[in-house]
Amino acid sequence: MKRVIALVLAMTLCGAMFAGCQSTPAASTASKASEASQSAAASEPAKPAEITVVTSYGGDDGNRANYEKAYKAYETATGNTVKDASGTSNEEWKSKIMADFETGAEPDVLFYFNGVDANKLVQGGKVVSLDEIRKVYPDYASNMRDDLMVASPADNKVYSVPVNGYWEGLYVNKKVLKASGVEVPGANYTWDQFLKDCETIKAKGYTPIACSLQEVPHYWFEFTVFNHDTVVTHTKLPAASSDATGKEWAAGLNDIKTLYSKGYFPKNTTTATDAETFQLMADDKAAFAIDGSWKIGWFQQNAKSIDDFTVTYVPGANQRKATDIIGGLSMGYYITKKAWDDPAKQKACVDFVKAMTTDEVVSTFGATAVTALKNGTTAPSDADSLVKAALAMTKGATGIAPAAQDGLNQTARTALFADIKNVATGKTTAEKAIDACLAIKG
């Protein structure tokens, strides 16, 4: 008897060990499920489903509250449940998402980049194209302009539905500028004037630029390079540091080096985190910071008075006017193939994306001139001075170029940005950093 019990126990333990290794018969039943669901999906009322959603509206994202409000409204309206696994968008977050897809643990809906970063998802057939979705749900993303929805560089098909467009601009602490006797920059702001202003601000004991070269030099890279090319050529990738584009990139990186050597960055810029350097802005210790439209929420939450801050054009040089900005529709909602093939989840996912991309919801996510909505966004009636400044800035833009860094694969981009601090401190040269990054194949 004891032997039998022992054997049963041992078998149970062994069985328990393999329980987690059970694979879903997705591959074999996927197509059948897809067919079945496609025939019934649009008409039959679906049972409440639980969908897993990953977005970049996690952490301290300025739109976190808007996102939560929107998906809770969707839950109330549909009876479906959203299992939110959002995070903060950075290189680690992107790696985690890729790893989830590669190990079969992908979400049902993903809010992610639509450029080179998503190539693996498209090439691996992990996400569903707009055309395929519209065969079953013809009104999917019908409030968006098709010509403004960004196609994947992998196959030139549209996979994601954008929410709000992004822009990058120069956030300014007006209080620090006033104390330093410096005017708030406008549409004709030049790089030379910017350097003079930085010198004045530094002499008054303030930090001119809030930036962590250790963690997020991305935006300064983008604009210093932009100052050496044009709206048309900005997204062109160099083949080597010695070609024309490579020289423009090197010139941009050397501008960052100049800013560092003049002492315009925080003293601990090579050891500080992005959060630490931005705190200098909130504490009225730093004057300028470049960041994106998503940062407005951070200022709204952390500024003592939002009226002490504004956002304006990044100083221009050479052929680039200050009013030429970086922006676009770089992210959007994807429906994964796994969820599409699941009859229980397909409609829930489609409804979720529809709910998150209505004109009303998109307008709450930071009204901006950069949008794919046919009707455009509606500026909130209670917009504060920072939001109004952002709207004025985007409306006054003379040109919009997407970020050049989006053309690099993730590994190359990580390597390049890790090297910017080395360029700034003279540990390596701009040319070596560019060549090392370009040598990395995705």
Added chain:
Amino acid sequence: MNSMIYKKKTPLIIFLAPAFLFMTLFLYYPFVMNVYNSFSNITGLGTAAKGMNTPWYLNFTKLFQDPIMKTAMINTLLLMLMTIIFQVGIALLLALLIDNIKKGTQFFRTVYFFPIVISATALGLLFNLIFLYDGGMVNQLLLKFGVTDMIDWKDEAHYLFTMMLPVMWQYVGFYFVIIVTGLNNISPDIYEAAEIDGASGFKRVRYITWPLLHNVLCTCLTLAITGALKVFDLPWIMMGAGMPMDKSWLTGTYMYNQTFTMGDVDYGSTIAIVIVVTGVVISQIANRIFKEKDY
């Protein structure tokens, strides 16, 4: 009854089988695959290998040419040395002091052991606030004492101290409890006899405590050495990607960065092999040096 169990091996084998299977599946098989992966070209976690590297030993030559790997190795060995000196050393000192007091022993045990139960992430955030450049606790205190220039505790002059102090502090309590338990096992009769013979406090430690604690200390040292090779969480939270200027990498943090952030899975696998081999070699050396003795 007991003897029957040992005569019949079948039940033993049946009960050992699940654990063996578990170890094989989740430890030895991945390790063998890890070795294989180190020769392959893998550009993302879970992605199939794009064939073998050319030449197949590419990652191993890269390992010796990689200046960051050299930094990581030196830092890890330094951390190991610091662990022996400070973690085990301070734990021993505290244990000897506690052994000599009659009241409050339990209180001090709890106090010193407490950091162990706090998660490394929380400790990392705590020490980040302590060493923050602008508004951190230490710099605020320095300002109060009239120091005008704030110190960047993560710069090239201070990063080792800033990175290693929390690691040392966290595990002192762990070794402290082991050593105190060892001290409690020494019979008080021996100390009484020594006292009657006129042995001073120092002599009692030198000739009674030290030899009788030898085996416990050997265990502590072996644990400390192997533990130092695996340190990851606290330095990763505090120093991130090799802050400052790629100076603070450890083998564990560098392996993680290569695998998860850079997506260079095969090179990450190669670093993992180095960690395992170094661990095995050093723990073997430690075992021989700190050989347990029978008294």
